[in-house]
Amino acid sequence: MKFIKLALLLFFIPGLSMAAEKIFNADFRNRPPQMVVDGDKFSGPLKDILEEASSKIGYTVKWRKAPFKRSLEGLKNGSVDIVPRYRKTPDREVFTNYLGPIGYQERNVKFVVLKSNKDIIKTYDDLKKYKVGVKRGTSYFKQFTDDKSIAKVETSDDEQIVKMLRGKRFEVAIIIDEGAFEHSAKKEGFTDWAYAPYEFVRRLPNYYGMSKTSPNAGEYDALNAAIKGMATSGRVKEIYMQYNVEPPVQ
Template identity: 25%
Template sequence: MQLGVVLWSILASVSNAGRRLRLAGMLLLPGLVVADNSPPLRVMTDFWPPFRIAGEGGQLRGLDMDLLAELERRTGLRFDVQRAPWSRGLAALKRGSADLMTGLARTPERERYIDFLERPYFTCAPRFYSLPALAHKVSGYSQLGQYDIGFVRGSAYFEPFDSDQDLRKVGVGNEGQLLDMLRYKRLPLVIGTDCQVDYELLRDPTLAGRIVKLAYRPPARTELFLGFTRQRPLQAQRQAIAQALEQMIDEGWVLDAARRYSPRAQ
């Protein structure tokens, strides 16, 4: 089974000649020359499997960690990854006490303090989840107002949901809490991102068939970006990372790395 409902349209191939030219240009970037003498870029993140998974000893692993390691190899830059609740990481980026975050959904409000790379590296979709008895009773957005809906504080899903003040939203700290509250019937509905929630449902056989998608499917998709703080001058590092990441997408590196985290492959 594929990893969620993932849209791979961003992974279009380019010619070998074009890739060689971009790589040659990347090697000449000033940021690469000074990388060894510069402090590491501070990356704030939180658990969000399969992108950021809790490993042994509290170490993070997952697609985003692999991506950062490959960016280190290709650019010569270094990253200091620190975990905090997602909303706290966004606040650090806004203040300038963090340099970078991965897995960011792009919104007009966030663009005021985050300098997003132009190209997303992954695409998912927002979906609502419930227990089976309710799944087919909610077939349109207008019906959501009848229920309490769990969501992760600081997350961006889709409009009009994000700004809808009439909905009965219940904020929690992370997606794991959402699924637990749904499983134990403390919430009737939750919203999540399919490539993350579907991973959890496939990985845990006790949830198979117990938590399902609503019939209503939002007409939206969630593109994931890397983004830098606007509070610090990081243009050389940004350019190096942008060029390396674009090459990784075009080569199919991101797609291949994502396949390693399919529950069927683990």
Template identity: 25%
Template sequence: MRFIVYIFIVFAFVNYAYAAIQPNAAVQKISLAVDHAPPYSQINQNGEVSGAIVDIFQEMKKQLPFKLELVGCPFSRCVRMLEQGEVNAMGGLILTAKRQQRIQFVTPPYMVLSSSFVFYARQDSQLQIKNYDDLYGKKIAVMRGAAHFKRFDDDKKLIKVPVLAESTAIELLLKDRADLVIAVEDTADHAMSVLNQPANKLLKMQYRFNDTIYGYLALSKQFSTTLLAQQIEVLMKTMATNGQLNQIIAPYKLPPLNEQALRF
């Protein structure tokens, strides 16, 4: 298997080298969709886009000939644009069978969190969620288009209130328009500290779903068939195996890729 992967990497870089020396070869543009999910990706008040996936692509630009267009958008719109081929790439996506039918995931993942899906309520709500069944009858704010854990995502009996951003979900909760918010524990706690959100007004429920959560770079189906996309996939694997990817994500307090992640 490793020999086959090695041959694939050599073949891809030979193709890249051949394309790069063509005098009339146009420099391609990659459009990268980025949603506001601080601290791992964010859009400031001036519309400037930044984050771990942006840093990864900026590093890739040093080795591959492409221009980078950053497209800021709400999460659900970013995913929809990717599925429709209106943008080429997006980061931080959880792999699901449904998504695999519509977009191409690049391995290995660049985000690996041994965390939990947790539920937040208002501090003064008196709610107690001790097991999954306690979720029934509660209005749960969820980010539109997001993937959580299978039982939750597939459960049609739950009352889910879709929103465009995690910050909006928290606002609904504080305004008593939702009873609960679901989030990844590590990212939610970190985001609230970075954004100075009112964590003291929220109460973490006892029930949680423990999982290892992987965040991937994903490409549109249309873009994934191009030579440049194949070079991106090879370079992502190379950056992961030589430790470069870990160096890029370290400032975001993301844990380094483990052996299991590198086997993907």
């Protein structure tokens, strides 16, 4: 009897509750300005949006820095709940629910070359003449993704793209995130590069990917409603403006 009373007392004392904390495990990678890694510090509008939406349904977010390939594996096996800045593709829909989108962004898919090769890519067909560096697991645009006549060389991240372009392992690299590439080039002290004249423009929905197999998969509907509510109310725009970053259009 004394044990039961003690257990009840401990349960109701603030800070000693036996109720488990509800946590989403989310992955983070450096994609300035929407996601910024500075040593062991993470910041950016996509971080703040997810944390605020999660808090609305009683969750906190535990962040881990990880390359995108590892994040994909985590979503597949359920060890990762959520990955920000996530593209919708048919193969990912097997193991992913999509949160949002929080809006849309028109983005120029660019091609980077050495300065001495600045004009080698003037049309799409020019890509078929050279080796093209791509990031493993990244979705670009359908024509490029499906084109088997282009020699594609896989890399793990923007830093490897910089090193391999400088080392002439390929003549061209495809870039969907200028900020991330330019950050890596600056970090590596690489200035002998230029954007090619040819670009491809696409309208991209900005999703978070949520695992269908994680222990928290059942929270998808509630979290998705919270995120969409933030988008339609203008809260997403407010958070972006706090960082002086152009918000996605609705």
